[in-house]
Amino acid sequence: MCGIVGYVGSELAAPFLLESLKRLEYRGYDSAGIALIEDGKLVRFRRAGKVRDLEHDLHGAAYSATVGIGHTRWATHGVPTDRNAHPHLDCHGRIAVIHNGIIENHAVLRERLENDGHVFSSETDTEVLAHLVESLYDGDLLDAVRKAIGQAQGAFAVAILSQDAPDRIVFAKRGSPLVVGRSEGAAYVSSDVPALLGKASEVQFLLDDELGEITLDGYRILTLDGRPVHRAPHRVSADPVAIQKGGYKHFMLKEIHEQARSVGETLREKLDQGTRLLGMPALEQVDPDFDHIYFVACGTAHHAAKVAEYLWESVLPVPAHAIIASEFRLRNAHITPRTLVIAVSQSGETIDTLMAVRSARSRGAHVIALVNAEQSAIERESNAAVYTRAGIEIGVAATKTFTAQIAALGLIGLALSRVKGAASEAESSRELRELALLPGRIVEALRVEDKVRTLAERLRHASDVLFLARGALFPIALEGALKLKEISYIHAEGYPAGEMKHGPIALIDEGTPVIMLASRGPAYDKLLSNMEEVKARKGFVIAVSDAPEDPNLVRLADEILPVPTSSGISSPILFTIPLQLLAYYVAVSLGTDVDQPRNLAKTVTVE
Numbered sequence: 177m178c179g180i181v182g183y184v185g186s187e188l189a190a191p192f193l194l195e196s197l198k199r200l201e202y203r204g205y206d207s208a209g210i211a212l213i214e215d216g217k218l219v220r221f222r223r224a225g226k227v228r229d230l231e232h233d234l235h236g237a238a239y240s241a242t243v244g245i246g247h248t249r250w251a252t253h254g255v256p257t258d259r260n261a262h263p264h265l266d267c268h269g270r271i272a273v274i275h276n277g278i279i280e281n282h283a284v285l286r287e288r289l290e291n292d293g294h295v296f297s298s299e300t301d302t303e304v305l306a307h308l309v310e311s312l313y314d315g316d317l318l319d320a321v322r323k324a325i326g327q328a329q330g331a332f333a334v335a336i337l338s339q340d341a342p343d344r345i346v347f348a349k350r351g352s353p354l355v356v357g358r359s360e361g362a363a364y365v366s367s368d369v370p371a372l373l374g375k376a377s378e379v380q381f382l383l384d385d386e387l388g389e390i391t392l393d394g395y396r397i398l399t400l401d402g403r404p405v406h407r408a409p410h411r412v413s414a415d416p417v418a419i420q421k422g423g424y425k426h427f428m429l430k431e432i433h434e435q436a437r438s439v440g441e442t443l444r445e446k447l448d449q450g451t452r453l454l455g456m457p458a459l460e461q462v463d464p465d466f467d468h469i470y471f472v473a474c475g476t477a478h479h480a481a482k483v484a485e486y487l488w489e490s491v492l493p494v495p496a497h498a499i500i501a502s503e504f505r506l507r508n509a510h511i512t513p514r515t516l517v518i519a520v521s522q523s524g525e526t527i528d529t530l531m532a533v534r535s536a537r538s539r540g541a542h543v544i545a546l547v548n549a550e551q552s553a554i555e556r557e558s559n560a561a562v563y564t565r566a567g568i569e570i571g572v573a574a575t576k577t578f579t580a581q582i583a584a585l586g587l588i589g590l591a592l593s594r595v596k597g598a599a600s601e602a603e604s605s606r607e608l609r610e611l612a613l614l615p616g617r618i619v620e621a622l623r624v625e626d627k628v629r630t631l632a633e634r635l636r637h638a639s640d641v642l643f644l645a646r647g648a649l650f651p652i653a654l655e656g657a658l659k660l661k662e663i664s665y666i667h668a669e670g671y672p673a674g675e676m677k678h679g680p681i682a683l684i685d686e687g688t689p690v691i692m693l694a695s696r697g698p699a700y701d702k703l704l705s706n707m708e709e710v711k712a713r714k715g716f717v718i719a720v721s722d723a724p725e726d727p728n729l730v731r732l733a734d735e736i737l738p739v740p741t742s743s744g745i746s747s748p749i750l751f752t753i754p755l756q757l758l759a760y761y762v763a764v765s766l767g768t769d770v771d772q773p774r775n776l777a778k779t780v781t782v783e
């Protein structure tokens with residue numbers, strides 16, 4: 177959740193650190209800080225607030241340091257205050273620590289260190305590490321860090337700077353992500369690749385219980401027991417432009433507009449000439465005798481899984497259930513070696529999903545990860561991975577990765593039905609022909625933007641919004657409500673439309689906005705009946721529909737947001753677009769921080 181960056185090179189460290197922290201701010205943004213080795217002395221600057229506030233504090237200061245670490249925080253232990261901001265120091269201000277994750281045994285360690293005379297100045301678990309390293313330091317920083325993490329329990333990625341070893345940054349990882357990189361004359365450590373785009377020419381993703389150091393000579397990685405690690409590095413392929421707003425006011429809007437491409441890329445890799453399904457290597461090892469499928473995922477990724485739960489019912493002869501990852505371990509889901517688990521995660525780092533993967537594997541299931549980030553923890557702990565090709569998503573509210581997940585899950589479903597020998601050739605080729613048209617239809621769907629912008633002005637005054645749908649669009653109602661909640665802070669709920677009369681109808685009063693996803697299909701007439709029920713209570717009906725000219729719909733709806741006609745996998749993707757735009761424009765109209773909404777973080781690495 178927090179962003180970590182470290183630099184050793186020949187250029188000024190402070191501007192690099194601030195720029196990198198801005199790129200990592202989607203990971204957490206309640207406080208920020210840096211530590212530098214300035215004229216042989218460790219100096220630290222930190223504060224609650226955004227990176228730009230820290231930059232403002234530092235403005236005009238001419239620091240000549242070429243070695244430093246920086247951190248942007250998402251508070252877990254201790255409220256976001258200046259005092260709790262990272263870096264944290266030891267008693268003598270010679271060692272600075274930045275940390276992502278949680279030190280679970282921090283209370284025990286703290287008590288022991290306090291008994292030994294260490295004086296703490298924050299409420300964080302991280303400060304324990306600074307004092308622990310201090311207590312273990314006898315001239316070799318790397319060795320002290322190795323011993324310290326040997327005593328620490330929990331998940332962490334740390335970078336440590338010491339005035340006594342001023343030419344290096346020591347790092348260690350367990351659980352939380354960490355990457356090191358190098359270029360001519362400089363080396364870097366970071367919690368995520370975006371900080372290093374345009375800087376490092378190659379990167380190496382660390383595995384759990386690896387540690388090491390960066391110096392002017394590059395990076396050195398060791399295992400916890402001191403063995404050197406040599407793995408082929410990865411070239412950095414993403415373009416730094418991918419993490420710029422490209423003329424859009426917010427990353428979220430840019431990412432909404434990128435969906436024709438991100439869905440197109442996700443499909444392209446899995447299709448031959450856009451129309452024939454290619455064999456996916458990850459599916460080749462699946463035992464055709466699988467008899468049950470579970471999806472595990474959180475938040476938006478869970479909604480994508482839930483869409484697949486509906487869609488796969490008609491292509492696969494075995495049951496498929498989407499379970500929220502944090503609930504998965506608590507339930508006695510029936511898992512056998514014939515169970516197939518699909519873990520869906522944009523980041524590939526979400527701890528709840530990772531824990532569900534571990535639990536499923538320990539019970540013998542075969543696990544396939546569907547991830548947007550290669551080399552992630554969830555991919556590593558699964559049997560195999562399939563990728564969404566949405567590119568880096570910076571906006572905290574997931575948009576383009578969601579539609580890419582639905583597209584990929586659609587194709588995985590078709591591919592698995594072939595593994596099962598259940599695919600009807602005619603059905604899958606009809607679906608694939610539809611999918612070939614999908615990127616163009618996404619562009620068409622985006623044309624609703626002006627209408628949505630106007631409508632958003634009316635919704636900004638709402639205190640509750642209901643999203644209703646049936647069938648495979650029900651998870652899209654959930655997603656529409658989640659998006660609105662996340663960035664506008666308006667209370668919103670998604671329900672199957674048929675459930676409305678069993679409770680939520682009590683919320684409908686004069687003018688209550690009710691957004692109804694009315695897709696021409698078997699449930700269309702029933703949805704129109706639900707619309708009548710809303711109208712009868714004077715609700716304000718917004719129909720999102722692929723039948724915008726149907727006179728019955730025109731009669732019942734106060735507003736209609738048209739969606740291009742489609743079916744199968746394409747339909748939930750296209751219905752998502754007006755809802756993303758609606759959440760975005762309501763939030764803009766309310767003046768909230770769209771890309772970094774309050775309390776949220778892009779990658780949730782705590783349970």
Ligand code: F6R
Pocket residue numbers: 474475476477478520521522523524525526529572573574575662778779780
């Ligand atoms: C919502 C959102 C979150 C994530 C969830 C899972 O906009 O972004 O609900 O979908 O935290 O994240 P990943 O997909 O990285 O596992």
